[in-house]
Amino acid sequence: MEFIKNFPFFSIMLGMFSAIVSSVLGAKAAKYVARTALFIIMVLSGVLLWYTYAQGGGSYVFIMGHFPAPWGNEIRGGSLEALFAVFVSFIAFFCVIGGSKAVESDIEEKKQSLFYILVMLMTSSLIAMCYTNDLFTGYVFIEINTIAGCGLIMIRQTGKSIVTAVRYMVISLMGSGLFLIGVTMLYTITGHLLMSPIQETVRELAATGDYSTQLTIIIGLMTVGLAIKSGLFPFHMWIPDAYGQSNVVSSCLLSSVVSKGYIFLLIKIYFRTLGFDIVKDSGVLEVVFIFGIAGIIIGSLMALREKSLRRMIAYSSIAQIGYVYMGIGLGSLAGVAAAIFHILAHGVTKSLLFLSSAEFTDGSHARRIESLKGEASQHKASALSYAIGAFSITGFPLLAGFVSKLLLGGAAIGLRTRQWFALIALAISTILNAFYFLRTVVFMFIAPSEEHDAEIDIEKGPEKFVSIINVRNPLYDLALLALIAVNFILGLFSGPIIDVINEGLGLFS
Amino acid sequence: MKKTNGKKLNKRNVKENISSKNGLSKRFESTYRVLSAIMIVLLLGMLVVMILGMPPIGYAQNPDNNEVAARYIESGLKETGAVNIVSGMILDYRAFDTFGESCVLFVATICVTIMLRMDGGANSSKAGEDENPEAVTALKKKEDEDTDYEDGITAIKTRTGRGVSRSRRVEHLKSHTFENVDSSFFEPEHDTILQKCAKFIIPIILVFGVYIVLNGHLSPGGGFSGGAVIGAGFILYLSAFGFEDTERFMNAKVIKWVTFGALLVYCLAKSYSFFTGANHLESGIPLGTPGAILSSGLILILNICVGMVVACTMYSFYALVRRGRI
Numbered sequence: 001m002e003f004i005k006n007f008p009f010f011s012i013m014l015g016m017f018s019a020i021v022s023s024v025l026g027a028k029a030a031k032y033v034a035r036t037a038l039f040i041i042m043v044l045s046g047v048l049l050w051y052t053y054a055q056g057g058g059s060y061v062f063i064m065g066h067f068p069a070p071w072g073n074e075i076r077g078g079s080l081e082a083l084f085a086v087f088v089s090f091i092a093f094f095c096v097i098g099g100s101k102a103v104e105s106d107i108e109e110k111k112q113s114l115f116y117i118l119v120m121l122m123t124s125s126l127i128a129m130c131y132t133n134d135l136f137t138g139y140v141f142i143e144i145n146t147i148a149g150c151g152l153i154m155i156r157q158t159g160k161s162i163v164t165a166v167r168y169m170v171i172s173l174m175g176s177g178l179f180l181i182g183v184t185m186l187y188t189i190t191g192h193l194l195m196s197p198i199q200e201t202v203r204e205l206a207a208t209g210d211y212s213t214q215l216t217i218i219i220g221l222m223t224v225g226l227a228i229k230s231g232l233f234p235f236h237m238w239i240p241d242a243y244g245q246s247n248v249v250s251s252c253l254l255s256s257v258v259s260k261g262y263i264f265l266l267i268k269i270y271f272r273t274l275g276f277d278i279v280k281d282s283g284v285l286e287v288v289f290i291f292g293i294a295g296i297i298i299g300s301l302m303a304l305r306e307k308s309l310r311r312m313i314a315y316s317s318i319a320q321i322g323y324v325y326m327g328i329g330l331g332s333l334a335g336v337a338a339a340i341f342h343i344l345a346h347g348v349t350k351s352l353l354f355l356s357s358a359e360f361t362d363g364s365h366a367r368r369i370e371s372l373k374g375e376a377s378q379h380k381a382s383a384l385s386y387a388i389g390a391f392s393i394t395g396f397p398l399l400a401g402f403v404s405k406l407l408l409g410g411a412a413i414g415l416r417t418r419q420w421f422a423l424i425a426l427a428i429s430t431i432l433n434a435f436y437f438l439r440t441v442v443f444m445f446i447a448p449s450e451e452h453d454a455e456i457d458i459e460k461g462p463e464k465f466v467s468i469i470n471v472r473n474p475l476y477d478l479a480l481l482a483l484i485a486v487n488f489i490l491g492l493f494s495g496p497i498i499d500v501i502n503e504g505l506g507l508f509s
Numbered sequence: 510m511k512k513t514n515g516k517k518l519n520k521r522n523v524k525e526n527i528s529s530k531n532g533l534s535k536r537f538e539s540t541y542r543v544l545s546a547i548m549i550v551l552l553l554g555m556l557v558v559m560i561l562g563m564p565p566i567g568y569a570q571n572p573d574n575n576e577v578a579a580r581y582i583e584s585g586l587k588e589t590g591a592v593n594i595v596s597g598m599i600l601d602y603r604a605f606d607t608f609g610e611s612c613v614l615f616v617a618t619i620c621v622t623i624m625l626r627m628d629g630g631a632n633s634s635k636a637g638e639d640e641n642p643e644a645v646t647a648l649k650k651k652e653d654e655d656t657d658y659e660d661g662i663t664a665i666k667t668r669t670g671r672g673v674s675r676s677r678r679v680e681h682l683k684s685h686t687f688e689n690v691d692s693s694f695f696e697p698e699h700d701t702i703l704q705k706c707a708k709f710i711i712p713i714i715l716v717f718g719v720y721i722v723l724n725g726h727l728s729p730g731g732g733f734s735g736g737a738v739i740g741a742g743f744i745l746y747l748s749a750f751g752f753e754d755t756e757r758f759m760n761a762k763v764i765k766w767v768t769f770g771a772l773l774v775y776c777l778a779k780s781y782s783f784f785t786g787a788n789h790l791e792s793g794i795p796l797g798t799p800g801a802i803l804s805s806g807l808i809l810i811l812n813i814c815v816g817m818v819v820a821c822t823m824y825s826f827y828a829l830v831r832r833g834r835i
Binding site: 006013017019020021024062063066067070071072073110111114117118121125128134140141148150151154162181185187188192201213214218 | 563577612617620785
């Protein structure tokens with residue numbers, strides 16, 4: 001076996017290892033350990049992507065231990081998994097280096113090393129979730145991810161963030177519970193926990209027609225469980241507080257990679273465990289499609305009436321998760337590919353938006369959108385980055401958001417009734433997106449008028465933004481630049497990435 | 510969650526003096542309750558229908574009675590060297606899952622530490638003097654945010670975790686930090702009966718816990734259960750003799766380094782085993798004679814590591830809940 005094939009295993013173990021080592025280190029050392037580890041993981045995943053895609057390595061199974069398929073644990077490497085691992089480690093690395101000053105000012109010094117432990121555990125569990133070839137391993141790492149997510153929210157240690165973390169934990173654990181019931185039931189009717197043997201058994205069951213009700217309910221339970229955890233529409237109530245109250249790095253990570261990890265696992269379960277045809281026949285995808293569309297519309301409307309900047313960006317996440325589920329709900333390979341592309345595009349854009357908004361708001365004060373006037377003159381770099389992020393999420397050509405919307409629209413065309421719903425939802429939400437995001441950009445770039453400021457002071461005196469933490473350092477600029485660059489790369493050179501996604505999806509089934 | 514929404518609405522309505530909206534939110538809440546009850550009944554019915562169609566428990570023809578279980582039972586002893594098949598399964602066949610599980614414990618400890626350790630408490634005056642002023646201002650700012658009375662109460666409740674009287678809680682809220690509380694506040698009562706009993710029971714508990722850990726590969730038990738027993742022994746010791754005595758052998762430093770060492774050994778040992786397994790190399794770990802205490806390869810070492818982590822986790826949870834630091 002080639003040495004490169006060990007890289008998924010190295011990335012997972014390196015993440016865990018650095019988290020364990022950080023537990024005895026101080027804040028500063030833990031920071032550098034986390035940065036180094038994330039960078040190495042990014043490089044390893046990149047090399048694996050190059051090997052599996054450009055070198056034609058295809059996909060392979062890696063035995064975790066001495067025992068092969070139905071007996072021991074396994075992970076699976078392939079181009080799509082490698083792409084997702086690159087995505088996760090890239091976002092985590094640049095959020096961690098870009099938000100280092102925000103972390104320093106938000107978190108008690110003695111607890112900063114704990115923050116980096118959580119980031120490392122979260123990243124490596126996300127990477128394990130993406131590489132796993134075993135349903136139960138998937139569940140174990142979902143658990144790590146959930147608890148780490150709670151920690152990331154409450155590490156600011158304000159009353160509100162603790163309440164938010166408790167709410168996140170309750171809702172998220174409900175999702176894990178439903179998923180776990182699904183896994184146990186699937187084990188009872190198939191007798192396996194590894195993905196490939198389950199798929200064989202499920203195919204046989206589908207051919208004979210045994211346990212068809214059970215299979216449908218299992219698909220439903222797993223889908224609902226992971227949908228709750230990623231924040232699909234009716235289960236979205238935890239999102240605005242969780243992203244709005246937490247530290248800026250936590251919001252970036254939670255919105256861009258954590259919720260996406262669950263969706264990636266769901267796609268992997270659909271293709272590798274149950275078989276996409278069986279999932280399509282079960283009718284679950286129609287429900288996912290409807291709720292995806294509802295999420296798009298309602299998320300956009302809620303963002304429109306939101307007054308605080310961070311919470312508005314958080315609400316827009318609900319709409320973007322809706323896009324992803326709508327893509328999956330289209331029930332075609334093109335739809336799922338578009339959904340995966342949207343995962344990447346949204347991850348890059350949302351972390352850019354959160355990171356650049358860090359200079360205008362620190363999350364604790366409800367920064368009114370009206371009070372953003374004239375910010376661009378003070379914070380040129382972050383205002384410009386915010387504007388690029390806003391353009392991208394609205395679907396401006398040359399940027400990532402445009403390509404993903406184009407792909408989603410293209411995937412919808414030709415699917416009789418669904419195409420109209422999908423296209424109309426896309427159109428409406430694009431208009432709403434443009435309205436609420438560009439409103440903030442316009443506010444930033446117009447000069448503040450004296451009288452208006454006074455008015456705000458009287459009206460919303462206590463709510464007005466008072467203190468701004470200086471989050472800027474060269475690394476912050478570097479992180480913004482990198483995120484913008486990748487945004488443009490996804491927008492201009494989307495061809496190879498779509499190829500990787502299509503090839504990876506082909507290898508899944 | 511809906512309730513808080515209702516509360517917010519109510520607050521706003523009180524301010525604006527609009528009574529019609531209040532009625533609307535009330536109506537919404539009652540409909541919400543009815544709807545959620547219906548949803549729960551539906552989910553319950555669905556799950557019952559599913560379970561009724563499941564294969565019956567214990568039948569030989571069941572799908573889960575397949576080649577996987579057969580190999581675990583038939584050649585588990587030969588391949589892992591563990592007489593206790595369950596240990597062989599969780600620490601050798603499916604060791605990656607168990608590694609994940611011990612990381613779940615680790616991350617849970619981290620989160621509880623974040624939540625309960627009060628660095629701003631007894632140590633804050635020291636920290637304020639010799640460390641950078643930025644951190645202190647950030648800390649103060651955060652405390653200002655906590656002025657919401659209810660939030661403060663919840664924070665206090667969650668931090669102390671014991672039934673302090675209401676007036677006392679308010680007192681803490683006013684002082685905001687625990688500087689004013691002397692350490693005796695957190696000390697257990699030195700109860701003579703408890704101390705005499707504990708003297709007899711604790712050695713037995715600890716020896717039994719160690720036995721469970723060390724015999725994990727031979728008899729039912731293992732790191733998780735044995736560690737829990739050892740941790741319970743430490744907690745009993747703390748309740749009987751107080752923090753001062755316990756800190757001689759269990760303090761923040763010991764717990765930190767023991768957890769670190771155990772997890773590190775686990776991580777490295779398993780990485781080695783995974784690496785050799787996946788690359789089809791000989792691991793060179795002897796399995797020993799089945800039934801002997803020194804047998805079954807890595808399983809014994811991993812059980813000891815897991816036992817140490819679990820015992821430290823149990824104890825530190827208790828100490829953190831009790832007084833906000835280990």
